[in-house]
Amino acid sequence: MPTKTRSNKSKEKNVLVFVHRIYKKGVVKKGGADYIIDYLSKKNFDTYLVEHPLDGVGPTHFGAGKLVKKFLLFGSGPVRWVQEIAFNTFLFLFSFSLKKRKCDLVLAVDPLNFIAGDIIRSFSGVKVHFHSVDYSEHRFESPLLNKIYNFIYNFAVRNADIVTYVSKPMKSKLEKLGSERLGSILFHLPNSPEFKLMPRVPAGKREPGSVVYSKAFISDSEIKMLLEEFSVVAKKYPGAVLHLVGDVSANSQGLLKESSLSENIKLHGLVSYEENLEIVSKCLVGLGWYENKLSFEKYADSLKIREYAALGLPSICNDGISTAYEMEEEGAGIMVGKGKSLSEALLLLFSNTKVYKSTSKNALKWARSMDKVDLLNDLYSQAKLL
Numbered sequence: 001m002p003t004k005t006r007s008n009k010s011k012e013k014n015v016l017v018f019v020h021r022i023y024k025k026g027v028v029k030k031g032g033a034d035y036i037i038d039y040l041s042k043k044n045f046d047t048y049l050v051e052h053p054l055d056g057v058g059p060t061h062f063g064a065g066k067l068v069k070k071f072l073l074f075g076s077g078p079v080r081w082v083q084e085i086a087f088n089t090f091l092f093l094f095s096f097s098l099k100k101r102k103c104d105l106v107l108a109v110d111p112l113n114f115i116a117g118d119i120i121r122s123f124s125g126v127k128v129h130f131h132s133v134d135y136s137e138h139r140f141e142s143p144l145l146n147k148i149y150n151f152i153y154n155f156a157v158r159n160a161d162i163v164t165y166v167s168k169p170m171k172s173k174l175e176k177l178g179s180e181r182l183g184s185i186l187f188h189l190p191n192s193p194e195f196k197l198m199p200r201v202p203a204g205k206r207e208p209g210s211v212v213y214s215k216a217f218i219s220d221s222e223i224k225m226l227l228e229e230f231s232v233v234a235k236k237y238p239g240a241v242l243h244l245v246g247d248v249s250a251n252s253q254g255l256l257k258e259s260s261l262s263e264n265i266k267l268h269g270l271v272s273y274e275e276n277l278e279i280v281s282k283c284l285v286g287l288g289w290y291e292n293k294l295s296f297e298k299y300a301d302s303l304k305i306r307e308y309a310a311l312g313l314p315s316i317c318n319d320g321i322s323t324a325y326e327m328e329e330e331g332a333g334i335m336v337g338k339g340k341s342l343s344e345a346l347l348l349l350f351s352n353t354k355v356y357k358s359t360s361k362n363a364l365k366w367a368r369s370m371d372k373v374d375l376l377n378d379l380y381s382q383a384k385l386l
Contacts, residue, residue: 004169008055008267009013011152011299012044012045012103013043013044013045013046013259014046014047014048014102014104014105015037015048015103015105015106015107015238015274016050016091016092016095016096016103016105016106016120017033017037017048017049017106017109018050018052018088018106018107018108018109018113018123019033019049019050019051019052019107019110019113020051020052020053020054020056020109020110020112020113020117021051021052021053021061022053022054022055022216023053028246029036029216030273031133031191031217031303032189032190032191032301032303033131033133034273035136035194035372036107036131036254036372037049037107038194039194039209039362039372039373039376040105040107045105046062047062048091048095048103049062049063049064050062050087050088050091052073052084052113054075056075056077056080057078057157058076059071059072059073060084060087061071064095065324069085073087077145078145080147081112082114084116084292085112085115085116085119086116087116088116088117089120090114090354092116092120094122102125103120103124103126104122104127105125105126105127105128105129106120106127106129107131107159108129108130108156108195109131109133110132110133111130111149111156112152113132114128114155114156115155115156117160118156118159118335118384120377121161125331127161127162127163128160128162129160130154130156130162130163130190131164132157132162132164132166132170132174133167133191133208133301133366134167134170134299134300135150135170135299136149136298136299137150143321150218151208152351157174159307160181161185162185162187162379162383163185163186163187163189163381164174164186164379165186165187165189166188166189166190166299166300167190167299167300167301167322167323169298169299169322170299170327171186171188172213173299174186184313185344185383187265187377187379187382187383189375189379190301190306190323190370190372190375191302191303191306192306192310192367192370192375193300193303193310193367193378194371194372195310195349195367195368195370195371195372195373196371198277198281198310198311198367199278199281200281200311201309201311201312202283203284203312203356203357203360206281206282206283207241207282207283207284208239208284209237209241209284209315210237210240210243210282210284210285211233211240211241211242211243211283211284211285211321211346212240212242212243212244212245212265212279212283212285212286212287212313213226213242213244213246213286213287213288213289214246214279214280214286214304215245215246215289215304216246216247216270216278217246217247218229218244218246218247218248218333219249219291220251220252221291222289222291223244223248223252223256224245224255225289225342226242227255227256227259229341229342229343229344229346229348230242230261230265231261232343232347233329233347233350233353234261234344236350239262240350241264241266242261242266243255243266243268243279243280243283244267245264245269245270245271245276245279245280246268246269248267248269248334265311268340277311280308280311280313281311281313283313283315284313284349284356285314285315285316285346285349285350286305286308286313286314286316286333287315287316287342288302288304288305288308288309288312288315288316288317288318288321288324288343289317289320290317290318290321297320298322300321300322301322301323302323302324303318305317305321305323305324305327305333306367306370309327309333309363309364309366309367310364311362312360312363312364314332314333314334314349314356314359314360314363315332315333315334316333316334316345316346317333317336317348318334318336318337318342319337327366330365330366331358331359331362332362332365332366332367333359333363334348334349334359343354365385
C-alpha cells in the first residue's frame with residue numbers, strides 16, 4: 001500500500017510519484033525509491049503516489065495520504081503500458097490541473113513512468129526526476145520490445161531534469177549514451193536507507209548464532225544452497241539459527257521440514273518492511289545471494305546489503321552484484337564465490353570476535369557515509385529542485 005506521507009495540515013509543496021510495485025500475498029515490496037518519498041515528505045511535500053503492479057497483474061493504486069483508490073486496467077505488456085501512461089497523465093489533470101493545484105515535482109521511477117512525466121511537463125512546466133533503479137540490455141525475449149525499452153530509457157535519460165542511478169556499473173552505461181548535459185544532471189543515489197532511523201540492536205544483545213537471509217522471493221535453488229552451506233556451520237555450532245524472511249515455495253518448505261536442519265531454520269514468510277527490519281536487526285550476520293538469472297542485476301544495487309550495514313550487520317554475499325564489491329572494499333562484509341564458500345565466511349565471523357567487531361564497525365561507517373538524507377540534500381541542492 002502507499003506510504004503514509006500526508007498529514008491533516010496541508011503542506012507547502014506537492015510531488016507526484018509514479019512507481020511499479022511487486023505485490024505478493026497482500027504485502028507490497030518496498031524499495032530504494034521509498035526513501036526518496038520519505039525524504040520529500042519531511043521536506044514539506046504532500047505525496048500523491050501511483051503504484052502500478054510490476055507484473056501487470058492486478059489493480060493500479062493511487063494514494064494521497066490515507067485515501068487509497070484502486071483502478072482496474074486491462075491486459076498486460078504493451079497493452080497495459082499504454083494505459084498506464086494515459087492513467088498517469090489523466091490523473092495529473094484531474095488531481096492538479098483541473099483543481100488548479102500546483103505540482104512542484106514528478107518523481108518517475110523507471111523509464112515507462114517517465115513518458116507520462118514528460119507529457120505532463122510539456123504542458124505544465126513541472127520538473128521531472130527520473131530515478132533509474134536498474135537497466136538491462138535484454139529485458140524482454142522479444143527483440144522489438146527490447147528496442148522499444150532501450151529507446152524509452154535513452155529518451156528518459158536525455159530529457160529528465162535530473163537523473164539518479166543506483167550503481168557504479170549503471171553510471172558507465174549512462175555515460176556511454178553520450179549526452180553532453182549528463183554531467184550536470186546525473187547523480188549517484190544508491191539504495192541506502194536513512195541511517196538514523198534504522199532500529200539498531202547492539203551486537204552484544206543480538207541473538208547468538210543467528211543468520212538472516214532476507215529476500216522477497218527465495219528460489220528453490222537458493223534454499224538448496226543455503227541448506228548445504230548452513231549444514232557445515234551447524235555441525236560446529238549446533239545452536240545456530242538461519243532466519244529466512246521472504247516467500248518460499250511449498251516444495252522448499254517441505255524440503256526444509258524434512259531436513260536435519262529443521263530445528264535450526266525459522267521461516268518468517270513475506271512480512272512488512274517494518275517487521276523485516278525488526279527481524280534482521282536482532283541477527284548477527286546478513287546473507288545476500290545473486291544468481292544472475294535476471295538480466296538487470298548487473299546494473300542493480302542491493303538494498304538488502306545496505307540495510308544490513310545500516311543495522312550494523314556484517315554481510316556475506318557472492319559476487320553477483322556490484323554492491324558486494326563496494327561492501328568488500330569498505331570492509332563491511334565478506335564477498336565469496338572464488339575459492340571461498342559462504343560457510344567458511346560464516347565460521348570466520350562466528351569464531352573470530354575481533355574480525356566480527358571490526359566488520360560490524362566498518363558496516364556502520366559505510367552506511368553512515370551513504371545516509372540517504374545527506375545524499376539527497378546534496379543532490380537536490382545542486383540540482384536546484386527544492
